[in-house]
Amino acid sequence: MKTIVGLEIHVQLATATKLFCGCSTDYRDDEPNTHCCPVCLGLPGALPRLNRKAVEYGLRVAKALDMKVPEESEFARKNYFYPDLPKAYQVTQYDKPLAVEGTVEIEDDEGHEKIVRITRVHLEEDPGRLVHVAGGSKYSLVDYNRSGIPLLEIVTEPDMRSPQEARRFLNKLRTILEYLGVFDGDREGSLRVDANISLEGSERVEVKNISSYKGVEKALTFEVTRQKNLLRRGQKVTRETRHFMEGRGITTSARGKEEEHDYRYFPEPDLRPLRVAGWVAEIDLPELPVARKNRFMAQYGISLNHARTLTGDLKLADFYEEVAHVDPALAATWVADTLLGELNYRNMGIAAVPAERFTELLALLRSKTITDAAGVQVLREMLDTCAAGKPCEPPAAIVDREGLARATESEFTEVVEKVIAANPQAVEDYRAGKNGALNYIVGQVMKETRGRADPRELGRIVAESIDTGGV
């Protein structure tokens, strides 16, 4: 039974001011209702003024997704009553969107490249934010700081075939938007998704209100299971709108009223139409993820996997290019494998890591001043101080303080001899041809030297010591 998924993605555009007024968009750490003016509060008599940059950003996306920009586009009012919507209509675009018919390339579940078609993109304003008071209060609290933040709505065709594909599509889209410099995915609530999902031959269900990347896959996976179970029990899937409850990982039916919406769209009489098709040719697109991935492989000689990982996030790719000069291959491994793993473990972003310090760490590794194992220890130390909000200590200082410099040969010959003496059984086993025994002895030496010796070199020395019967 084929799964069919289409997405409507709302992303906040990273402009300095709101879509229709000069209020700053940088509201996240501020008091409620402090980023408001007569326009975004919907005070009587206030009129909207369109932010040119939001249109430019929308067109940048249109060009990157290879879309057509119609000769004329227009804003319209979407009328509905909700306390977070100060004018009781949302200014959006309806039958004359900014751009139509584009594509995004992703990998399908078998790892093959496939195209997801983009139906349209359009500009609209974000509503305010409702806070529900805990403890059974009858009222809600409204903060209009978010009201009027520019949103780009991106609508896909139903071209995705699994929740995993949908997640990959979103990651890809996010990367493209970040590369274009129009979106900051680290801002809380900067992306919201409505997903349409159906099983082939069944009714379609719309899941609204998904506000994270992981949430999309979770919500869709829940829906696939729920819908399959219904069909298995001989029941039908009802065509309906459902809400995703992020915390519980489930979707619940939105009741009738919400589905009867008649939005009574009509052209916004306070704004003039747009004729911006001619702007597209003037837009210089930055290097996009696919191009950058190919360049990384050619310029730095790194693997496809490393290049894909490193370019899959704009900030990560920028970081890599800042540190690659030390040794591109070494840097690729250390950024894509070691650093990313350590960051994920700590739930940290790449932005928290000072590239200069990381460069110094790579230099220590390249000059073999420290071993890989010691490098990991130094890195962990660095990240822990960063996470605590303290200035990052130079790696060389950590090495000195913790005594992590690579052990000299004489230093570890001594330890080797001590370990061999203390583990006669292992020595016996090694001599009997059990290879695991050698690893065990090497591990013991590593432990004694706290990672300051290189395991390969150690293996050689341990083997020589036993073979020459030094003990």
Place this chain on the structure above:
Amino acid sequence: MAGTFDFSPDDRCNAFITTCSTAPFTDGPLAGTAVAVKDNISTAGIQTTCGSRILEGYVPPYDAHVVELLRNAGAAIVGKTNMDEFGMGTTTETSAFGPTRNPVDPERVPGGSSGGSAAAVAAGFVPMALGTDTGGSIRCPAAFCGIVGLKPTYGRVSRYGLIAYANSLEQIGPMARTVEDASRLMSVIARYDPRDSTMLDKPYDHGPTADIAGLRIGVPEEYFGEGVDPRVAETVRDAIGVLEGLGAETVPVSIPGMRHALAAYYVICTSEASSNLARFDGVRYGPAVDTRKTWHEAYQDLRQELFGTEVRRRIMLGTFALSAGYAGRYYAKAQVARRNIREDFERAFRDADIIAGPTMPTVAFRLGEKSDPLSMYLSDILTVPANLAGIPAISVPCGRVDGLPVGLQLMGRQFEDERVVDAAFAYEQEVRA
């Protein structure tokens, strides 16, 4: 020269909703001139109600662009004038603050919706006032009260701060006892404001001249047809004769789209209004909504209680005209009709420089006379075409019928407000002399 203006009128005609007993003013071209402002134009620090209980107590935190300009010009803003609730009426009887009476005859309506502004001028409380005109709301009361009222070209005066009734149709404009004063007030308020995206940078800087020799006046048959009181028609024809006597020539023109004008107008204005008036929910301003009820219940109750019947009727009409299944038949068709009317006027203005006709089909109604909504709507038939076409139109007093004033309406090409002002001025100078 700066100071305060002491203002305490004997307001027997209920022209004002709010008066400012001491109104400050500064230096400028209107220094010390008392100006009344219609109560749908935002005034910082002064209650602005739109004639509705749903905005009772609302004090805007900002000035409309025109109010800023008035203050800068030295005018003393002495009060906010009564109006049909949200501008929805032709008599000023739908105001939540009681009807305004016509100073010419207190048993008659002053016209609407800017009836308070017209009455304040006609009663002599102020020499000039601001009104707003969505479908005739400046010209109708000007005609009924015997004063001058100009609806500017759409996009000539900023709507920033005007509480919207029907955005695509309405303009703020001057009302005064003389054409010259109306023109002076127009010079102050017609200044570019980037906050109104539908505006053009075409400031009005004009002193009227009475020379109209060679002016071609179009006289459309549709303005003298069925429904127009023959005595009103005759009075207006006489006035056009006066203009001919001053060297103008008349040419017959036709606006065939007139037969659709009123229906198109009411579909468009109620559609836009249904959206514009949805924001009055008692949350951010206005009498507080009951937060113990659920949202829809509280919202419906508030709107039922605080909106008048005509407002609710028009909101429902507009909602219907935009609703799924009906928008094509009503809203979309009305837009086509609007386009046709606009083209009719463009065609007529190839043969004529201005177009003349009566402002209103009749003289002022008695209070309570128009109790049926449709018959009230029908009285707007001669004023709505200028709003649909976005062209300037002025009403200037041109005589009386049964002792009640009649208005001569002069319409011009877009952004030729100066020309209709000149023609009105020429007429006024001639009949006064």
Place this chain on the structure above:
Amino acid sequence: MITERDIEHIAELADIGISKDEVPEFTTQFNAILDYFEVLDTVVGEGAPAAGITNVFREDEPRPCLSQEAALANAGSTENGFIKAPRVM
């Protein structure tokens, strides 16, 4: 022909309260008005009026906002800088 049920439905769609005894009068008035609107069925042609001016913009430059006090000044009730609103059920 608009029925009393239609009027109740339109009032619901418009989210506007209407009392039972208003319904008959509204229905009669609506029918008279909509009869008059039928003249629009005879409108010939298509398309809305031409756009005229297009591309009116503002630059992306921040402007001062209202103070929280001014933003809340007209609100019926507030709590910790938020505005109180009825809860959507």
